[in-house]
Amino acid sequence: VSAEDDPPGRAAGDPFSRYARRFGRPIESVPQTLRGTDAAPAAVASALGLPAAAVEGPSSFFADFAAPHGTRHVRVCGAAACFAASAGRHLAEVSAALGAVPHSAAENDGGASVQEVRCLGYCYGGPAALDGDRPCAGGDLADQLLGRAPRRNPAAEVHCRSRVPVVTAGIVGxxxxxxxxxxxxxxxxxxxxxxxxxxxxxxxxxxxxxxxxxxxxxxxxxxxxxxxxxxxxxxxxxxxxxxxxxxxxxxxxxxxxxxxxxxxxxxxxxxxxxxxxxxxxxxxxxxxxxxxxxxxxxxxxxxxxxxxxxxxxxxxxxxxxxxxxxxxxxxxxxxxxxxxxxxxxxxxxxxxxxxxxxxxxxxxxxxxxxxxxxxxxAELGARAEAGTVVVCLSERFTRPGAYEVEPGLPIRRIVEEFGGGLRDGATLRALQVGGPLGGFLGPDELDLPLSEAALADHGAALGHAGMVAFDQRLTGEQVLGNLWAFAEAESCGQCSPCRVGTRLGRMLASAADGPGGPAGPALSGPVERRRLVLDTMAEASLCAFGRRVPAAVRSLARVYGLTGWS
Ligand code: SF4
Known part of the structure; x- marks a missing residue:
């Protein structure tokens, strides 16, 4: 689906049709007017010959089904790398430009709908969006979507810094x-x-x-x-x-x-x-x-x-x-x-x-x-962790891209030598390693080796080896708010320590901004309440998602010197 000449917002099949294909019984589409409404699951169930409950469950769970769809549907990445790239501004800019409030019914004149997603995999060139199925990315994202600036779909740089290319062989030659x-x-x-x-x-x-x-x-x-x-x-x-x-x-x-x-x-x-x-x-x-x-x-x-x-x-x-x-x-x-x-x-x-x-x-x-x-x-890499791993550097780096490396080399080398430090003379404030369930390192902690064991000793995790740089434009409170928003939105909701904990965490993080924050004065309460949320999630959550979020929050608080999240 590369179709430069596709109309804006057109996707290759609506989400319900994609879902239906799994059953080998494709339906062409759910009527546009039904998408994102309470009537859509019943229509899909009828088309597939399934009981309504079989469709109600997944349709209320997966974001693509639950999100209202206008005639033009734009998915905007609100995850860490795009958040860091725009200093948290682009979602509001795109929403204002398209006249659409994220996740609300598409009742605006243009029929556009905006869905915040996490993430689109354009972390090296964000902030990014999918206009239908067409990607666009860059600091002028809103102008691109309005047709005021040329659309950009930047290609990621891929480099091999291991002795031989293993997984990137077909890309680097x-x-x-x-x-x-x-x-x-x-x-x-x-x-x-x-x-x-x-x-x-x-x-x-x-x-x-x-x-x-x-x-x-x-x-x-x-x-x-x-x-x-x-x-x-x-x-x-x-x-x-x-x-x-x-x-x-x-x-x-x-x-x-x-x-x-x-x-x-x-x-x-x-x-x-x-x-x-x-x-x-x-x-x-x-x-x-x-x-x-x-x-x-x-x-x-x-x-x-x-x-x-x-x-x-x-x-x-x-x-x-x-x-x-x-x-x-x-x-x-x-x-x-x-x-x-x-x-x-x-x-x-x-x-x-x-x-x-x-x-x-x-x-x-x-x-x-x-x-x-x-x-x-097995000869590649470190004694305890063999082979190669592909590290992805985010847009804030001077040379963002995917680097195949061998475990064991210092993270500072990846950040400074491969990535060239931060662009435009910006100052590295924090490095998120391993995604939202990984952890944060401060600029003085980069001499750690790239290794699961070393990062674990530091309260972090290698995860899928993404590295997102945050510069001085964002405060620790803003980064914390983005992390909790991710956790709340992506908790699957199956167990209450995580489902309730992520919501409380997000509210408590908002309350840290003061009594005027969304949580109001009633929740801007004592440190013990935050600790209780983190401890309960870490000890009682059903899966690694809920158990790992507290460690990520604590490492972020340590790097930024935020009190009350220990
Ligand atoms: Fe779902 Fe896992 Fe969170 Fe429990 S901890 S709500 S199972 S994501």
Whole structure:
């Protein structure tokens, strides 16, 4: 979907139609007048032949379904990197320019609607928006949307700063994909593939860092049929490597996914792409068709007797749905809330089948590992954390972009040497590492090595390795408000410590501005109340989202010297 000549606001299928495609029964559209209204779920249920309750659940959960849609629908990123880029101004500017209040019914004359989303993966060039499915980004975002300035869709710089490019090989000029799969399909064994992945010590790059080979072995030990899902629901604001890989090198991902399916004996692979990445979904679909035409997918692949199909499924706007069990719920057409574990997806996953869920960047490393051997991959990086990781630098840097590096190098080198420090002589006030569930580092804390263990010792997490720089234009209170707003908006609401805690946290953060803040004087109360919120969330939340937000808040408060959030 590149269509420069598409009319503004046009999306490739409305959200409900995308959802319906998961059931293999596409409906052309829900009438425009019904979208975002109480009547829409019943109309969709009727079109699909499903009970109303089956559609009511997800339609009230996923942001894309719940958001009112005008004739022109603009999704504006309000997440950390775009917030830092505009110093928090762009959402109000776009709303004023289009005459549309975010998330309210599109009753304005122009029929435009604005939806705040988090994030769009243009963290290197924000603030960003999707006008329908057409991206635009830059400091003059409102003027671009009004046609007063040329539209800009900046391409991300991608660099390799590791000894060899592993996952970025196809972008920076390395090996072509599909070099390994034909040989493995024709004469390889699952045992050989598992041995190489085990030797590589490859870990999940999506944030959890779990051993890839252990996931694969666990699924293989359970009875078929099995399935492998490539998790392209890259929700961490500040990270955009998965979008770049899916848009610019989708065949490498597909080859990694094919090898993973082979290793665990799966005949079905699914690439799950978040709805905020429409171009990525289109590119992966195109690559699947090309791979089928080339004989890499389909029946009797490369004369091996192996049947393998890969399909693309799209999300509908939910950060938590990137968590693997919540993602599986979404794929089953349910609300995208996390499942209690155990059982783990490798034992009981999609529709009860043993399911491996691997992040896009993780799978993109697999072809290189099988080509060069697991030992070669394990020699990269640090002793405890092998391989490479792609770090994404945000718009505030002089040289923003995606950098493939080896774990262990000092973060200061990434910030100052690779990123060139902050642009326009700005002063680095705080560095957010690993997204909203990661943590914040101050300018004097950058000598830490890029490592999960070192960051954990510092109350932070590597996450998906996004790095968002905040400069002196924003106060700590403003950054804190953005973090709590993210947490409140993206909490899945399943457990009360997180659902209520994030709302209270946001209100207490607003109240810190004074009695005139939105929370009013009644909640501008004692430090103990804030501590109670943080402690309750950290100890009693059901999943990592609610448990990690307090650590992120505390690290932010430490860096900015905010009192009352310890
Ligand atoms: Fe949902 Fe938050 Fe509870 Fe996780 S911690 S299950 S995101 S409400």
């Amino acid at each position: 390395g090996e072509q994909p599909w070099q390994t799969w034909p040989r493995i399909a024709a004469s390889g064994t699952s045992r050989d593939v598992l041995a190489e992945i085990g030797a590589s010590r490859l870990r999940g790059r999506g944030g959890a860092g779990f051993s890839t080979v252990r996931k694969w072995q666990a699924a293989l030990a359970c009875p078929a049929p099995r399935v492998v899902v490539a998790n392209g629901d890259e929700g961490d604001p500040g990270s955009y490597v998965d979008r770049l890989l899916m848009e610019r090198d989708p065949h490498r991902l597909l080859e990694g996914l094919a090898i993973a399916c082979f290793a665990v004996g799966a005949t079905e692979g699914i690439v799950f792409v978040r709805s905020e990445y429409p171009q990525a979904a289109a590119e992966v679909r195109r690559a699947v068709a090309e791979a089928e035409a080339a004989g890499h997918l389909g029946t009797d692949v490369h004369g091996s007797g192996i049947d393998l199909g890969i399909r693309v499924a799209e999300g509908a706007g939910s950060y938590v749905s990137g968590e693997e069990t919540a993602l599986l719920n979404g794929l089953e057409g349910l609300r995208g809330v996390v499942r209690p574990r155990p059982p783990y997806p490798a034992e009981h996953g999609l529709f009860g089948r043993p399911t491996v869920v691997n992040n896009v960047e993780t799978l993109a490393a697999v072809p290189w590992i099988l080509q060069h051997g697991g030992d070669a991959y």
